[in-house]
Amino acid sequence: MILRTQVRALVRRPARALLTGLALTIAAGAVFGTVLAHQVTRQVVVEQLSQTPTATDLVVGANPALDTLEKVRAVPGVVEATGRVDDFAELDRTSSAYLQISADPGTGPLAKVRLVQGRYPSAPGDVALTRRTADRLRLPVGTSFGLLIGTADTDDPESARPVVRATVTAMVEGDDDTAYTTDVLATRLAAVDGWTQIDVRVAPGVSVDAVRAKVAAVVGPDARDSIATGAEARASEQRAALADIDAVFVAMSLFVLLAIVAAALVTASTFRIVFAQRLRQLALLRAVGADRRKLARALAAEGALTGLVAAVLGVLAATALGLLAPLVLRGFDIDAPRLDFPVGAALAVVAGTVLITMLTVLAPAFAAARVAPLEALRTASTTSGQRGIGVARTVLGALVAGGAVAGAAGGAVIVLGDSRGDDGNVTALLLVVGSFALAFLALVVLGPVVVRPVLTVVSWPLRRQGAIGRLASSGVGAAPRRAASVSAVVALGVALIALTLVVGATTQAATDRKTASMAPEDFNLTAVDGAVVPDGVVTAARARPELTAVVPYRTATVRVGASQSEVLATDLDLRQLAPQSSTPDPRPAPDPRQPLANATAGMPGAGHAALDQRVARAAGVRPGGFVTVAAGDRTIAVRVAVILDATPLGTGMIVSAADLDRLGVRPGATGLLANAARSGESGRTAAYQALESISPAGQGLRLSVLADLRDETRESNTVVIAVLLALISLTVVVAVVGVGTTTALSVVERVRESGLLRAVGLSRAGLTVMLTTEAALYGALGATVGVLLGLPYAAMAIKVFHRTVPVELPFGQLAVAVVVLTALTALAGLLPARRAARVSPIEALATDG
Template sequence: MYRTALRNVLAHKGRLLMTALAVLLGTAFVAGTMVFSDTLGQAMKNSYTKSFADMSVLVTDYTADGGSGPGPKREHGTEQLTDATVKQFAALPGAAGARGVVSGFIGVADRKGDLIGQAWSARGANYVPDPAGHDARYPLVEGRAPKGAKEILLDRATAEKGGYKVGDTVRLATNGPALDTVLTGIVTTDDPEVSAGATLTLFDTGTAQRLLLTPGRYSSIAVKAGPGTTEDALLARVEQALPAGDRFRSETARSLTDEQKRMIAEGTSGMKTMLLVFASISLFVGIFIIANTFTMLIAQRTKELALLRAVGAGRSQVTKSVLVEALIIGVSASVAGLLAGIGIGAGMQALVHALDSTMPTGSLVIAPATIVVALVVGVLVTVLSAVVPAVRASRIAPVAAMSGGDQPATQKSLIVRNVIGSLVTAGGLALIAAGAATHNSDGRIPVAAGAFFALIGIFVLLPLLSRPVIALVGPLLAALAGTPGKLARQNAVRNPRRTAATAAALTIGLTLVSALTVLGASVGSAVDKAVTGSMKADYDVAMVNGHGLDPQLAARIAKAPGVSAASAVSYLPWRIEGVDSSAMSVDASAAGSLLKLTMTSGTAEALGQGLVLVDGRTAKASGLRVGSALQVTYPDDTRGTATVGGVFEGNDMLPSVLAGSAAGTGHGQEAEVRDILVKGTDGPTTALRQAVKDATGNNPVIEVKTKQDMRDEFNKMITFALNMMYGLLAMSVLVAVLGVINTLAMSVFERKREIGMLRAIGLDRRGIKRMVRLESVVISLFGAVVGVLLGCFLAWAVNGTLSASLPGLGTVVPYGKMLLFLALAGLVGMVAAIWPARRASRLDILASIKTD
């Protein structure tokens, strides 16, 4: 029987090619994902271990406000890391020296005024020269050390990107007006962040402290151990010398390296998991192709299998022979997939490095787990997919050798299948509806579980659904294509199970694609409404990296030509009615011109009287109304009250409490300015935008955005995320296309006599091609329609679970895109039918009629 199985694989290798290709693609996706993520993770670990090579213990003041730039700084107690602390650590027994480190945000503009690199990775630090004028951490390759407030050093990559040479004027970006400085030197560094594309600007220590922290203060101190002193021993001595309190954190270089490696491992693990999910989808789609292929092969070999039974083969032997065929295909396809996956991993690494040369790279990492997982998964998927067809093969009676054709499913089996499918589908849909009804994150697990069961149930019911759904397009096919159209419809419903298995592969892909599209459109619409519903201002001024703005910048912008109103927007760290909440301070005199408030009671002018405004949800939850006392706990843990002067309708872009600017001072708090809202005398004009930009000193990290700019920015994020998901789902769609091609090709072989008779009675080659193509289109559209409907329903349910975190979220169905997906599904069916249709039209008439 094993020799028979091997001969069957060799005899039907052409018909098994698509099955093997589906397994190959799925395992290649799995192996490629694992190779790429392991290689990238190892390269990043190797790179980031250099971060702590020049230190033994690092003491960090986690309250240091690195990145605030010029302007008032927030103090956190009296204890700080100062020069005295550096000397104290350097004098500890076993210490070879200590270095005070200042670090924070400083961006560098190129000659056109645009920011070099990304704002989130723009760093400033202090250069600590030795008596010879050199800093071992940052070797000078050209020029000299900076000596004054207007002198800086740049890393070599940043200088090259900006086209700067020693002696040039360089514009620096802070959270306030830009600064013009002189480049006195260029350095190199093995800092992995700089190697990864971060810009590095170095100042003398006094200037760095003034710009990034406060004079005399350090954000961290690096202590180096002397010969014979371990990191742990030095750490113990450092901790004894640390000031009291929990604001300082001390760690050894080894623990910092381990923590960095752990974070890298978690990051690459998340990426690997996401990619493996999409690889699993491709393999899941492949299950339908494999099962369909073996089902059709067994139907075509009914006589052969029945004869084997007649000459003495037992049921178990027939089952084993089919499973051995699947095993041979699974092993060979998995090995090929593993090799292809290694190539994919290498290609992804090369592509990422080509797109971003700053990404760390290294030799390929092919872990034993990658080999085992790729081979085991590929073989298991193939063999398990063939189990049901193998069992059916074993049930073929010897008497079937006297007749051909499919062994029709019994009425009992169809009833059982439909009942089970109906129950599973109903249970899944009920779980989805229950999860959506929670209107919070608690419903996500029921929705996910319901989606799984609903998909399984619908797959079971697809044969039942195929007949009435496809029958609806019967008149249209007949009208458009005449006899070939009628034949195409009849062929599509002739074997509902086969049609369902072929369509199911496309159903999976279209379910996910349509669900993601509806979710993206819904969230985008909700955010768009929130932006337009809360903002009267013409422009929003903010840092591109999310850092706070210089509090004095609002006053400068207010004096710019064409500005009628401007206000800093600050967020206050208050506890309101005993609950951590969100409060926002805004200039009371400008609030009415800048914010769109719909008052349900009281007036917005109450802000000018020192009162606060609360949104409707907070007022209802706490029983507040105009005149009520709002209990507030401030950052210094003191308590106070604020009087409610009005209640406004809640808005997603506004916090629950609005207060005047004066509310952000005192009680140990200094409100951080996140935005500055600007209203123009003549609305949003090019001249006004430029005037506001000029008021910032043309700072390249400060954006001046209109409401439309904010919409476009968010839409770009949604579009990017969707395009990435579409790209990852493309593999499963490709596997689904292979399934359609495979089914049609095998169906043509199975219907050779029928096609020969059609040719004999007058249907020309063009009619045969049209018949096969239309059959393919009908099957593809059937799967696509089911997938789009299910995807829209799932998106509606997921929106229900997000409604608490994103109030105002409604389900928005982009009908144009849904129709496009259906059109693309029809095109997929048309393309998939090219080869089978061509093959069918070229069958010899007499040879086909004589087919046994």
């Protein structure tokens, strides 16, 4: 009977049930959405990354000989066979540009590219390029250019390589930096003696096994054992491609698990509020003979039913989004497969959500079932939340906090030790992660104690603004356990965001410095095979409007120290490089075990040198000491002025031009750095073409685009950070929903309080602002605690892997995160606040609350 009574109450108020389980709905939707995304992604990746077309019936591998292709085509039952080539050819021009030579029929079921302009190659020398490749290399349709066949002879660098003339006849959709042509024509452009593989299509109705046996009879003995069906070849490619995809989704599941934890915390807090609001009903049930255990079981069953509804809604919502995903992907010209509904996964998500709900509702249910029957005689139907925590909870929180401190201390000892290997890194990382988990658990246990002082600080500006600010602050402070439960979830999300932002900013700064050492400017024009950059080229480069920050330099191979280790020395003047965020940092390498000289922004003077930290370590030298440098039969001694994190362009030391002269290095620049005068791809392309036009052919000059390396590195870091923030946002969404739910339910139990405030003169707008400010305070509390929790663990995580890298604090991004979270929680509380303000004071005062 008790259970039936509770279910009826749940059915009478479905909105409250949906509100109670909203966080669970989001979590269930996220879990099932991840399952569907994994399914769709696997299928899309298989189609996009598979190198074997779906129409392929047989694949002959093991690099079959060139004459094997015609033999395979002559086999009865073979409709089509195409050879695949995978080789590179260098353009016969100043720039060190390479094109991958790829064989593709261009049309038909075995084609992997799609023609978008022109005529697909059909004559010797014809090639097809992607539009981006054609624009960068200035090779539009109709252009003829030379390709150097084979690789340079290292024993005779001056030996000439054969040049084949090629003509661009088409633009295709395919891989960039690739020249496509037919299989027979590809063998004339690439120095190959066999096919990478041969793809075979069998005539309809013909047995693939029978054709396979006939093909095996005509191919060589080495290729005979490598014949596979198209399905087998695609399955092998899929296993390789899906291994990384599965690893990514395993990482994603960890973030989904965090969202589940957040949803469980929000749900437990919500059930406490709901049960507290039904105090009189529960006391009446006790008064008429309801047993505590039966009442607790009824409340737990009510929670399980709420979880069931929430899980079903979450699964349905994720399914709806999954059905829309193929339509969205097709808008980007990505063929997405039809979604197969995983019934087993759906049932598992529903069952798991119900189980989690039952676990979260047990403690509130047993606490509510302990209500005394005499509580039915109280005039209020609700009870105020407990303000403190018991002794047992205090002791437990202290023990957990002590474990967090011990874990952090253990990680610090390993990090700061004189010697540590990879095992030490893993151990320290595990200690830091464990310490973070314990610290968050301590926050959950000791939350009401932590909230009070933080609330005093956070709400100080509000209290000074007037009565509304003081009322909002006191409203949150009146229920510290409730505030702690909600703000803890917000704190988890903000702590993860702070950790990601700090680690991302530090990694980006370190990567920028390292990348700037390898690519200090956009372009690098180098002389090879003992040549020099003509003075006329330097003068012309400085005169071109497409170029800026033109810096010539010399390099020479020298022997350093007693070990006579060979390193590359340069006289590149860092002061002449363009001022930008990625300019090589001349800061000393921060090694605490090695006293360093003060770094300067200038270049080493005559008799002085700046050493890369690896070179200095190998030579056993410190700042202020002397090291010998030898080239040929000349040896000089230089004083080490500073040890750098990294020296530019892969060199090992920077010396003055005078010291290179003393070593007998020939005059004349061996390289020239330059930046594009205009930003963007168009500016970079114009600069590239300008450098190419002023560089005479046949003088041993090679042009490299260093800016692409910087862009790729920065873009990859940005993508990783964006993905992490997107995954963490799931936890933040759950936290914001928790704030909105708490505010909505709090409004219900404080109807009389709201009416009293209206009766004494508080306007409807004032009440709305007060309740919205309370919701914002939940977010501000959690954001403040989250930042304080996330920053030290971010620093520890950085030091685990890079002890000498300085921690970068992105104060602006952190401030934006705090403001945005506070604003989101305020918005979450706005709707229930407006609903409460619409209730008239007379109705509110007459409410039994």
